[in-house]
Amino acid sequence: MLSVNGISFAYNCKSVLNGVRFDVAGGELCSILGNNGAGKSTLLKCILRVLQPREGSVLIEGEDASHMKRMELARRMGYVAQKESGNARLTVFDAVLMGRRPHINWGVGEKDLEVVRGVVEALELEDLSLRYLDELSGGELQKVVIARALAQEPGVMLLDEPTSNLDLRNQLEVMETVRRAVTERGIAALMAIHDVNLALRFSHKxxxxRGGVIFACGGAEVITxxxxxxxxxxxxxVETLGERKIIIPLQTMEAKAVTREEQHAR
Ligand SMILES: Nc1ncnc2c1ncn2[C@@H]1O[C@H](COP(=O)(O)OP(=O)(O)OP(=O)(O)O)[C@@H](O)[C@H]1O
Ligand SMILES: [Mg+2]
Structure with a gap:
């Protein structure tokens, strides 16, 4: 569904991505993990063609994205940016309806309204639907942006830290909604995320x-x-809880103590 073939990118002379190559199949949610500045957002923007990679290509369902027009790309790829301000004077319902724009020819149809209503319901945004975007909290706005991308019904979804502003309940709700959309509609989703345990719970891949190159890629077995x-x-x-892996970061002091013990053992 999504094939990234050896993408390299540099901001001016500063190389950020080097020969990044991977696939995400339909029905698969792939999490990108990496430290601040590793190149996660840059990679998503290169796939979206907001940035032009120096080398490499992106295929969507086997077709080269560089040959697609803007509207065609918008029909096929949904994007949730890391920083989203939103058009302040738009209501929540209208903002989600904007997601249908790539599909609308002459006017909003019943199908468009149906899709928007379904997404608004799934993300429990009904009570906010007539509020303006500048009257929302950061987390509420983030949910609206995710709803807009889902309303677009794309084959590929790119999400840049979609849960970073959300409380615990909303993190789970958003991840469950994305995962359901991925498995039920066969979407290929690629998500930059910092919460490794949330990624472990919901991702397939x-x-x-690290430093603009893929250090490891695969199933939960790569989380060591x-x-x-x-x-x-x-x-x-790394512990196992039921069938699920979780990671427990050791505090700095504990980490230092472990290192000291390891050194003693040598
Ligand atoms: N517009 C830009 N011009 C120049 N350098 C940039 C620009 N945007 C990002 N960078 C640099 O490129 C590198 C990768 O940035 P990127 O935003 O892709 O990282 P990231 O993995 O998404 O980090 P974070 O986890 O903090 O969001 C960083 O060193 C960053 O400083
Ligand atoms: Mg980023």
Whole structure:
């Protein structure tokens, strides 16, 4: 569904991505993990063609994205940006309806309204639907932006830290909604996310990005204490809870103590 073939990108002379290559199949949610500045947002913007990669190509359902017109790209790819301000004088309902724009020819149809109503309901935005965007909290606005991308009904969804402003309940609700959209509609989703445990709970696949190159990519087996330490420079314990893996970051002092013990053991 989404195929990224050796993307390299530099801001002026500063190289940020180097030969990034991976696939995300339909029905798969892939999380990009990596420290601040690793190149996650840049990678999403290159896929979206907001930025032009120096090398490499992006295929959507086998077709080269660089040959697609803006409207066609918008029909096929939904994007939730890391920083979103939103048009202040738009109501929540109208903002979500904007997601239908790539599909609308002459006017808003019953199908468009039906899709918007469904998404508004799924994300529990009904009570906010007539409020203006500048009257929303940061988390409420983030949910509206995610709703707009879902209303677009794209084949590929790119999400840049979609849960960063959300409280615990809304983090779960948004992740459940995205995961449901991915599995039920066969969407290929690529999500930059900092919460490794949230990623472990909802993703099918993980890409660890370090310094603009893929350090590891695969299923939950790539989330090991060694890999996490390499990518984030933090010692963690990896535990299994039922069928699910979780990571427990060790506090700095604990991490130092473990290191000291390891040194003694040598
Ligand atoms: N417009 C820009 N011009 C120049 N350098 C930039 C620009 N945007 C980002 N960078 C640099 O490119 C590198 C990658 O940035 P990017 O935003 O892709 O990181 P990220 O992995 O998304 O980080 P974060 O987790 O903080 O969101 C960083 O070193 C950043 O300073
Ligand atoms: Mg980013």
């Amino acid at each position: 993980f890409m660890l990005l 204490s060694g890999n996490i330490q390499e990518v984030y420079g933090v010692k963690v314990e």
